[in-house]
Amino acid sequence: MAIQTEQVDAMPVVSDPKNFDKNSGNLLERLVFNNRHWLIGICALITILLAFQLSKLVVNASFEKMIPQNHPYIKNYFENKKDLPAAGNNIRVVVENTEGDIFNTNFLETTRQINEELYLTPGVDRPWVKSIWMAGVRWTEVTEEGFRGGAVMPDSYDTPESLQKFNSNIRRAGIVGSLVGNNYKSIMIVLPLMDTNNETGKRLDYGAFSRDLEKIRTKYESASQGKIKIHIIGFAKLAGDLIDGLYLMMIYFAVAAVIAAVIIYTFTRCVRSTLLVIFCSLVAVVWQLGIIATLGYELDPYSVLVPFLIFAIGVSHGAQKMNGIMQDIGRGTHKTVAARYTFRRLFLAGATALMADAVGFGVLMLIDIPVIRDLALTASFGVAILIFTNLLLLPVFLSYTGVSPSAARRALNEDVVESRGRGLGSLWNFLDRFTERTWAIRVIVVSAILAVIGLVVSSQLKIGDLDAGAPELRPDSRYNRDNSFITNNYKLSSDQFVVIVKTPENGAGTYETLYEIDRLSNILRDVPGVQGTTALSDNIMQTVAGLAEGNPKWLAIPNNAMMLGGAVQWNLTDNPDVVDKACSIVPVVVYLTDHKAETLDRVVKVVEQFAAQHNVKERQFLMAAGSSGIDAVTNIVVKRANRTMLLYVYAAVTLLCFITFRNWRAVLVAVIPLMITSILCEALMVALGIGVKVATLPVIALGVGIGVDYALYLLSVQLDYQRAGLTLTAAYKRAVLFTGKVVALVGITLAAGVVTWAWSPIKFQADMGILLTFMFLWNMFGALIMIPALSHFLLNKPVADSETVNMSEVSFATEEEESSVEVQKECSNNY
Incomplete structure (x- = not known):
């Protein structure tokens, strides 16, 4: 697999293809170019068939695919999911009266209609819907005769008396801050969702569901002429907004294609x-x-970025093939023969570079998050496809079309000019200085300083989300503005961490279990970042106190089976979301001030410690459910995967470089710039306020896997010249003279393919675009500057090789081409 030339001799100029031996070259070359029309026909057929398949492509997002399904805590959630309808995937819709409070007949009638439409929306788990309009939302009070209660919403609401009764029921139900706004100007409708559409039986389409919600919002906001506003939050709405952003990304893809075309044409x-x-x-x-x-498979907000990468990688490799053919045609070689020469020189190098790209994608398969694994799988398909389309099909096409003669002559003229130190040649001459000791020391010192500063800054790198609301979207997005409104007007946070208390059937109503639940609730309330908790134990105490005429002395859990039995039965009937029907599953809901990693870590540690001390056979305290509970587990997996992923990707890249260069010093020269770029990328994340999470986790792996391409092309040429007996300075000068353009072109093209992401309405896509652009460009500069500097200390002597070819023995087709420029050109063309 080593990228080297077995010979450094020039290929003869063949102006007439009849004088070319079609049976020359390896088996793959003969198979491809002796059957060119068949290859084009087969590729055309495949393209047509797969283009028709695009109509089946589904753009969607999945709640379950974004969480680590094999983690024990998530398995607990899945095993008990059916008994926790309010602790998983749900939507919160808040209807606000902008011109008064909720005690308005017209406003209430509008909210009733909205409630009905939401209730009937496909995908809603209807028995568990909660709002003031649902019969299950009830008020209770204690009288001398015992409990008295009823539905919060009275039979009518069109008279002052009925509205006053409604007001009283809200207070007695204790739903201010949960289903009614703190200022009585809005009401909330909570919609638990099912995994499937209850009308079609298919998996819930979050894009369609989000559009249904938007239709309802638009319908009633428009009809009210600004008198009401509807605020919607929840994963399904967030996923819908992300999917809407995907379609806008298609425009950015077109822009990226135009930018790449301009760069290549330039x-x-x-x-x-x-x-x-x-x-x-x-x-x-x-x-x-x-x-x-x-x-x-489906396209989701993460995998939709892969086509951008595949396109950029394809363009960069295609440009190299085109450059080789252009040089041969400029010397007078026929286009068909030039295509075969270029294939001969570049296929192995291109295939090896694509393998390096595949390493960056393949390592992501180790991460236990389905959406990341899907990204890795789709990217692997793309890299494998590039071998056919850009390493095989493109040279065949160019064997028919060739390149513009004027462009070929221009390329050769530029090479002559640059070899004399003019034009870009002045830049290449400047880069040659980094092989000298003084300049090499400066580069090493500056790089070391940057690495140390980067390490210090990157030590502050956080895991998880760093912003309030949904960090996947821009802070000024409609979703985050809705989230801000709900957070400011309701007591109960949307960041919920749920601890699952599991017992045998009817075990949740025992004194021992309720006492332990209450103990955990009290401990959690003292944890910084916790707003409050709710659990069955709280309801039991309220019920027992009510049975004792409201005496606060009875606000406790009685060690009396008869009293507990009645209180538990009351809650099974009136509060089915605090305990399941079998009285064996109790959710302890913890409301958090935010979902930052530090807050989640504190809660996880407290629950883990409590569970270790109090779990018994009859009673288990399990994590985790709720949006923040799942976020906490995801952070645990991301934190562990972050370093593991880096270890694997660098191990794989190091092995690939060793196979390629067969020299451990060369491996260090290639890998050290990549490591510095990785450190600086993490420092950049700290500076930009970007945490390590599902969206940003793949960035460094991709940057390393793709970034090593520069070293593969530049260092391989340098080493071959050194094997031919040239000094480091001479070898690097010739290598950079004819590969410098290619390295720069690859870096700029890759960056152009992803920089358009920075304008995406989806914030994590913008973050990924900025970070990848930085890594692609910085890796390019690292290759051009650090490789010669490191080579001065590690590769300063000629590299011994059994296949060394004396440069003086190189012969060429014509005397006119025996200039030193042509010698360099021919040797570099082997790559």
């Missing part, structure tokens, strides 16, 4: 070859998406 000044490079890269994207659709 480099080549050849329209036909530029269009072919873009076309073959787009074919790779079509194949990738078609295969995804055929296999039944």
Whole structure:
């Protein structure tokens, strides 16, 4: 797999393809180019078939795919999910009266209609809907005769008396701050969701569900002429907003394609070859998406970014093939022969570089989060496809079309000019200085300082979300503005951490269990970041006190089976969300001030410690449910996977470099710039306020896997010149003279493919775009500057090799091409 030239001799100029031996080259070359029309026909057929499959492509997001399903805490949630309808995936809809309070007949009638439409929306788990309009939301009070109660909403609400009764019922029900706003200007409707659409039986389509909610919002806000506002939060709405953002990303994809085309054309000044490079890269994207659709996979807010990467990688590799063909045609070689020469020189290097890209994607498969594994799988499809579209199909196309003769002549003229130190040659000459001791020391010192500063700053890197609301979206998004309104006007936070208390049937109503639940609730209330808790034990105490004429002395859990039995039965009837029907599952709901990693860590540690001390066979305190409970587990998995992922990706890249270079010093020269870039990327995350989470976890792995391409191309050429007996300075000068453009082109093209993400309405996509752009560009500069500097200390002597070819023995087709420029050109073309 080593990327090297077995010979450094120049390939003869063949202007007439009849004089070329079609049976020359390896088996793959002969198979491809001796059957060019068949290859194009087969690829065209595959493209058409997979293009038709695009109609089956589904854009969706899944609540369950974004959580680590194999973690023990998440398994607890799935095992008890059916008994925890309010502790998982739900939607909160708040209807606000902008011109008064809720005690208005017209406003209440409007909310009743909204409640009915929401109740009938496909995907809603209707028995568990909670609002003032649901019969299950009741008030109770203690009288001399015992308990008295009823539904919060009276039979009528069109008279002052009925509205006054409604007001009284709200207070007696204790729902201010939960289902009614603190200022009595809004009401909340809580909609637990099912995994499937109850009308079609298919998995719930969050995009369609979100659009249904928007239709309801638009309908009633427009009809009220601004008198009411509807605020909606919950995972399904968030997922719907993300899906809407995906369609906008398609526009950015088109912009990225135009930018890439401009960059390639600026480099080549050849329209036909530029269009072919873009076309073959787009074919790779079509194949990738078609295969995804055929296999039944979906595009989600994470995997939708993969086509951008595949396109950018394809363009960068295509540009290298085009550059090789352009140089051969410029020397007079026929386009068909030039295509074969370029294939001969670049296929192995390209395939090895794509393997390095695959390493960055493949490592992500180790992360126990389905959405990340899907991203890795779809990316792996794309990388494999690039071998066909950009390493095989593109050279075949160019063998028919060739490149513009004027562009080929221009490329050769530029090379001559640059070899004399003019134009870009002045830049290449400047880079040569980094092989000198003084400049190399400066680079090493500056790099070391940057690495130390980066390590210090990156030590502050946080795990999880760092912002309030939904960090996946912009702070000024409609969703986050809705979340801010609800947080400011309701006592109970939307950040809920749920501890699952599991007992045998009817075990939840025993004194011992209720006492332990109350003990845990009291401990959690003292944890910083906890607003409050609710559990069955609280309801039992209220019920027992009510049975004792409201005497506060009875506000406790009695060790009396008869009293407890009556209180538990009362809650089974009136409060089914605090205990399941079998009286064996009790959710302890912890309301948090935020879902930052520090807050979640504190709660997790307290619950883990309590469970270790109080779990017995008859009673288990299990984590975790609720949005924040699932966030906490996700943070645990992300924190563990972050370092493990880096270890694996660097181990894989190091192994690949060792196989390629067969020299441990060269491996260090290639890997050290990547490590510094990784450190600086983490420091940049701290500076930008970006935490390590599901969205940003893949970035560093991708940056390392793709970034090593620069070293593979530049260092391989340098080492081959050194094997041929040249000094480090001479070897690097010749290598950078003819690969510097390619390295810069790859870096700029890759960055152009992802920089458009920065304008995405989805914040985590913007974060990924900024970080990847930084890594691609910084890796490029690291390769051009640090490789010569590190080589001065590690590779300063000629590299011994059994296959060393004396440069003086190199022969060329014509005397005119025996200049030193042509010698360098021919040697570098082997890559």
